[in-house]
Amino acid sequence: MRTLILLLTVFFLANARAASKNKTSAEILAGAKVEDWRAVAPENTLYMELPAGRVVIELAPEFAPNTVANIKTLAREKFWDGLFIVRAQDNYVVQWGDPDAEKPEKKRRAKGVKDTLVPEFDHAMASTIPFTALPDKDVYAKETGFSRGFAAGRDAGAKKTWLIHCYSAVGVGRDVAADSGNGAELYAVIGNAPRHLDRNVTIVGRVLHGMELLSTLPRGRGALGFYEKPEERIPIKSIRVAADVPEKERVALEVLRTDTRLFKELVSARRHRQEEWFHFQAGHVDACNMNVPVRVKN
Amino acid sequence: MRTLILLLTVFFLANARAASKNKTSAEILAGAKVEDWRAVAPENTLYMELPAGRVVIELAPEFAPNTVANIKTLAREKFWDGLFIVRAQDNYVVQWGDPDAEKPEKKRRAKGVKDTLVPEFDHAMASTIPFTALPDKDVYAKETGFSRGFAAGRDAGAKKTWLIHCYSAVGVGRDVAADSGNGAELYAVIGNAPRHLDRNVTIVGRVLHGMELLSTLPRGRGALGFYEKPEERIPIKSIRVAADVPEKERVALEVLRTDTRLFKELVSARRHRQEEWFHFQAGHVDACNMNVPVRVKN
Numbered sequence: 001m002r003t004l005i006l007l008l009t010v011f012f013l014a015n016a017r018a019a020s021k022n023k024t025s026a027e028i029l030a031g032a033k034v035e036d037w038r039a040v041a042p043e044n045t046l047y048m049e050l051p052a053g054r055v056v057i058e059l060a061p062e063f064a065p066n067t068v069a070n071i072k073t074l075a076r077e078k079f080w081d082g083l084f085i086v087r088a089q090d091n092y093v094v095q096w097g098d099p100d101a102e103k104p105e106k107k108r109r110a111k112g113v114k115d116t117l118v119p120e121f122d123h124a125m126a127s128t129i130p131f132t133a134l135p136d137k138d139v140y141a142k143e144t145g146f147s148r149g150f151a152a153g154r155d156a157g158a159k160k161t162w163l164i165h166c167y168s169a170v171g172v173g174r175d176v177a178a179d180s181g182n183g184a185e186l187y188a189v190i191g192n193a194p195r196h197l198d199r200n201v202t203i204v205g206r207v208l209h210g211m212e213l214l215s216t217l218p219r220g221r222g223a224l225g226f227y228e229k230p231e232e233r234i235p236i237k238s239i240r241v242a243a244d245v246p247e248k249e250r251v252a253l254e255v256l257r258t259d260t261r262l263f264k265e266l267v268s269a270r271r272h273r274q275e276e277w278f279h280f281q282a283g284h285v286d287a288c289n290m291n292v293p294v295r296v297k298n
Numbered sequence: 299m300r301t302l303i304l305l306l307t308v309f310f311l312a313n314a315r316a317a318s319k320n321k322t323s324a325e326i327l328a329g330a331k332v333e334d335w336r337a338v339a340p341e342n343t344l345y346m347e348l349p350a351g352r353v354v355i356e357l358a359p360e361f362a363p364n365t366v367a368n369i370k371t372l373a374r375e376k377f378w379d380g381l382f383i384v385r386a387q388d389n390y391v392v393q394w395g396d397p398d399a400e401k402p403e404k405k406r407r408a409k410g411v412k413d414t415l416v417p418e419f420d421h422a423m424a425s426t427i428p429f430t431a432l433p434d435k436d437v438y439a440k441e442t443g444f445s446r447g448f449a450a451g452r453d454a455g456a457k458k459t460w461l462i463h464c465y466s467a468v469g470v471g472r473d474v475a476a477d478s479g480n481g482a483e484l485y486a487v488i489g490n491a492p493r494h495l496d497r498n499v500t501i502v503g504r505v506l507h508g509m510e511l512l513s514t515l516p517r518g519r520g521a522l523g524f525y526e527k528p529e530e531r532i533p534i535k536s537i538r539v540a541a542d543v544p545e546k547e548r549v550a551l552e553v554l555r556t557d558t559r560l561f562k563e564l565v566s567a568r569r570h571r572q573e574e575w576f577h578f579q580a581g582h583v584d585a586c587n588m589n590v591p592v593r594v595k596n
Contacts, residue, residue, distance in 0.1 A: 090509055090513055091465050091466075091513070091589070119577075137435060137437065139582050140580050140582050140584070166490065167489055168389075176574055178577050191465055191489070191490070191513075192489070192490050192491050192586050193490050193584075195587060196568070196576075196580045199577075200576055200577055200578050211388060212516075212517045215389070215489075215513070216513075216515065216516060217514065218510075218514060219510040270494070273494060277474050277498070278498055279417075279419070279476050279498055280419065280496075280498050282493065282494045284437050284438050285437070285494070288490050289490060289491070289492065289493060289494065
């Protein structure tokens with residue numbers, strides 16, 4: 001009888017096919033060495049504590065230094081503690097922050113936090129930022145690839161690079177003015193990559209762990225998926241910089257390095273799937289379909 | 299004070315900017331005429347009744363005639379009634395069917411249903427199937443566009459066309475053998491478009507309504523997101539062909555036609571966003587980022 005394992009995915013593949021010249025993604029990952037992984041720095045990690053558990057976000061200060069600094073100040077001033085997830089729009093974003101931010105008399109403020117920020121929608125290309133380009137063309141960017149685990153776009157002519165809106169990317173909500181986002185309102189992508197937002201928003205990182213705590217939230221019934229009733233909002237217990245959390249309460253995560261030979265092999269295996277389930281080879285991969293592996297360190 | 303309407307989306311845009319030569323998507327849709335919409339045929343519609351409500355799926359018999367016929371027989375034999383949603387894998391798929399399909403002695407069968415089917419992973423291009431091509435290159439297919447509201451790929455050289463894996467696409471689970479999917483196990487995409495599955499699976503339609511009933515389901519903790527305990531599975535009350543449901547219990551849905559001048563204007567407005575929130579113009583659109591509008595008929 002046929003089994004019901006219907007769609008093979010890489011990470012849980014139970015019966016990786018016999019070793020061959022062309023390895024499957026699972027086989028490549030199984031052969032990864034310690035140095036193919038990197039530890040996530042606690043100073044660049046946020047823990048969002050929700051009633052259902054912890055969401056772990058890795059920040060990307062190289063791409064958005066000023067915004068990341070402001071966000072860390074907000075966390076250290078406990079700005080979000082007692083605030084809410086205010087929006088969940090299907091196939092789009094979940095967003096959190098101050099539901100009263102529009103009301104001057106009620107709006108929450110925090111010491112040392114800048115109210116506006118020069119936008120960091122893109123960043124000058126720098127030789128200090130590694131970039132592993134993907135071989136395939138992209139619909140939106142001249143070039144896409146990965147910088148330290150983050151999916152990024154690049155325009156070598158304009159000497160610009162930027163993080164792109166893949167699933168689990170975390171961006172800064174803003175009003176019409178480009179400088180109106182200060183990091184107090186953040187969102188995470190919970191649907192198909194909304195790439196039209198690229199370079200219109202400062203992306204500050206991505207969710208590494210606990211994504212399902214956001215993606216399964218009830219969708220808001222209001223315009224843009226905002227919750228209509230205050231009681232529908234999901235309370236945020238706290239958001240902390242992981243470095244400020246006692247070491248024994250931290251979760252030690254590792255992200256597969258994206259500047260290695262092994263990662264390039266993984267890209268190749270994602271373009272040309274070696275699992276016998278595949279009858280047709282795409283021969284291509286979209287950056288937002290790479291899903292850079294994350295693991296809890298043993 | 300800045301408002302917190304942070305990411306403008308087309309369909310709920312409260313304050314569409316003043317009319318200008320270049321219209322926003324909201325303005326284009328507001329000007330749609332009756333004939334720009336098409337009613338969804340009850341004979342090509344499935345209602346999946348879950349404890350939380352109804353999921354409406356439009357079938358695509360032109361692309362998968364034999365599989366759609368088998369699925370309708372399964373529905374008419376009440377095959378799924380009392381079966382379950384068995385899998386929810388984050389950023390991938392939700393899947394339903396018979397949890398005992400692997401056990402010959404327990405496996406559920408239905409009269410007149412074929413156990414294997416010649417795969418309908420792609421289809422001969424036919425002049426009878428309209429195709430509105432998108433102007434942008436695609437990462438995976440030679441060409442992408444829309445056929446009667448469904449996102450599709452095309453290879454004019456090979457004279458083949460196929461439905462593509464966008465958010466909400468419904469596909470047929472199968473084992474390693476290409477002919478092993480008969481429609482009894484179905485899945486819906488709940489994450490970023492898994493385009494590597496294109497032409498490896500028979501896609502039979504898409505969810506038009508109630509998508510959030512699937513996308514918010516708790517994720518399974520087992521391999522591939524399967525629920526580990528039987529009690530975690532979500533019971534399916536019934537799956538029916540809408541034509542078999544009393545007319546007063548149906549929901550009258552309309553889908554924006556994708557073979558019109560208005561749809562082409564909408565494509566243009568998605569490539570070049572006219573809302574003043576956008577500071578950078580993508581100038582491109584991915585087929586899976588078009589989100590063909592659906593409405594409940596008044």
